[in-house]
Structure formats: structure tokens, C-alpha cells
Amino acid sequence: MLVNMKQILEEAEKGGYAIGCINTPNVETLRAVIGAAEDLNVPIIIDHAQVHDTLIPIEEIGPKMVEYAKNAKVPVCVHLDHGSDYNFVMRAIRCGFSSIMYDLSALPYEENMAKLKEFTKLAHDLDITVEAELGIMTSTEDDTHGDDTVWDNESIKITFTEPEQAAEFARETGVDALAVCFGTAHGIYSEPPILDIERVVKMREIMPKDTRIVMHGGSGVDNEQVQAAISAGCSKVNYYSYMAKAAAKHIYEELDETKGSAYWHEVQESAYRYMREYAREVLTVFKNGK
Ligand SMILES: [Zn+2]
Numbered sequence: 001m002l003v004n005m006k007q008i009l010e011e012a013e014k015g016g017y018a019i020g021c022i023n024t025p026n027v028e029t030l031r032a033v034i035g036a037a038e039d040l041n042v043p044i045i046i047d048h049a050q051v052h053d054t055l056i057p058i059e060e061i062g063p064k065m066v067e068y069a070k071n072a073k074v075p076v077c078v079h080l081d082h083g084s085d086y087n088f089v090m091r092a093i094r095c096g097f098s099s100i101m102y103d104l105s106a107l108p109y110e111e112n113m114a115k116l117k118e119f120t121k122l123a124h125d126l127d128i129t130v131e132a133e134l135g136i137m138t139s140t141e142d143d144t145h146g147d148d149t150v151w152d153n154e155s156i157k158i159t160f161t162e163p164e165q166a167a168e169f170a171r172e173t174g175v176d177a178l179a180v181c182f183g184t185a186h187g188i189y190s191e192p193p194i195l196d197i198e199r200v201v202k203m204r205e206i207m208p209k210d211t212r213i214v215m216h217g218g219s220g221v222d223n224e225q226v227q228a229a230i231s232a233g234c235s236k237v238n239y240y241s242y243m244a245k246a247a248a249k250h251i252y253e254e255l256d257e258t259k260g261s262a263y264w265h266e267v268q269e270s271a272y273r274y275m276r277e278y279a280r281e282v283l284t285v286f287k288n289g290k
Helices: 004-016 027-040 050-054 059-069 087-094 109-125 153-157 163-173 197-206 223-232 241-257 264-286
Strands: 019-022 043-048 078-083 099-102 128-132 177-180 210-213 234-239
Touching: 004 019, 004 078, 004 128, 004 210, 004 234, 019 027, 019 078, 027 043, 027 059, 043 050, 043 059, 050 078, 059 078, 059 087, 078 087, 078 128, 087 128, 099 109, 109 128, 109 177, 128 163, 128 234, 163 177, 163 197, 163 210, 177 197, 197 210, 197 223, 223 234, 223 264, 241 264
Parallel strands: 019 043, 019 234, 043 078, 078 099, 099 128, 128 177, 177 210, 210 234
Antiparallel strands: none
């Protein structure tokens, strides 16, 4: 069933768990992620990152994502991940996406806020939910999703979101979800990340209730800290890099074992099965014992 993220995030926050948001840049990942959500009977957010459009254009993978969402046995939100230019956002809307992340975090604060306020009004009229970002998680778009950019805890600190600013931003714009920085980064970590959970607690306290808190860069963070962030008020957790790396490693090993005699469709199927199991484990962590 295709849904936007409003209701599923509202229920998640009430229930003390989080909804997983996983990039699906190809059909194998799409089947794996939706299959995992169905296995566990939990809602899921699947997303296409603007930076993945060089792998596959949104006009090719987007309608597939929408079709799989409609046919799924669980609520599925089809979301644009880090849409940073207006034309791209419009392309996602034309493809039938039910939710948009309009990421203007690279702009000055006031400009980010003004543009998101205007966009959220338009999106809500179309029954589309909106996510924004505050704080700079990575400096360039190339850093996101599966890239090998390395971050240590000291360099991540300069990106932290100020709780008061997050509250004002949410109040002014009316966004449904806000990605904030409190210790995570995109891509691969150079050392185990240390999250500032107190910052999340503070933000949840002072932000409007209707704006949900989002953690990006969820992959590579230990389960205890992920669950602490969820208990503190994160109701959407973005996850991708480590799953994509693990699936690739699995295929390397398998090809090595079979001495490279496999067919391509067997390789694809094996990656699908591996990711479905992997996603199931990740989504179980996000359930936070519920
Ligand atoms: Zn992100």
C-alpha cells in the first residue's frame, strides 16, 4: 500500500520505534527491502537519492518503486532522498512519489527556511510529505550514499544541529520530518561514531510535535546507540551504505567459491536474498524491542 510518511511516523513515535528508510537504486534492492518489511510486517520508506540518478534515472526506477509500494502487504512510502534542486524534486513528484526530502541545508539558514516553508505548503496540497535537513551532514553531494568518504568524530562535531534552531525551523516551515546532525555521517565511518543522544532529547522536547526527527547515516552505528536515538525521539532512520557494502562482499566471496562459474541472474538473485535477510536484521533493530 502506497502511503506518505505522516501517519507511519506518527505511529512510530507513539510506539517508541522507528521506520527504516533504505535506498533502492535497483530492482534487487527494492525487492529485498520491501520483502524484509513484509517478513516483519512493518511499514517501510524506500527512497531514491538524487545522487543515484547517475546509476538509474528516476523515470526508470521511480515508477517501479511506486508499483512495488502499491502491491506491498505493508504501508510503503516512496520518498525522494536529498533532492537538492527544484527540477529534480518536480521529476519525483511527476513519478508519483508520496514524499520528498528537499535538502537545502547547503544554503544559508534563512534561505533554507524560506524555501522549505513555500515548498511544504505546495507539497501538502498534493498530499505529499516533506523532509528537510538542518546542519551540514556532509560538505558535498558526492559524499553521500555508498561513497568512501571518511569521517571521524571530531570532524563530525562541526556539523551538529542547534536544538533551538531546529525548533524554529520546524515551526516556521511545517515540515513533516527534519534530518538533524548529532554524530552521524553519510558513508563509511573511520572510527565508531559517538552520538549526542542528549541533543536529540532536547530537540524532541522543544520541536513541534508534528515534525519528526530523522537520523541519516544510520548504517555503521552500533545497535545500542541507534536504539538510544530512537528512544530519544528519532522516528525515521536512514540506512544504506553498510548494507550495500556487505552485499558486494557476499558476492565477491560467492564468486570466489564458485570460481566465477555463476550466471548473472544467479548473482543478482543471491544479492537479493542476502539483502533481504540483512534488511530484516536492520529493521528488527529499528523496532526497538517493540
Ligand atoms: Zn542522508
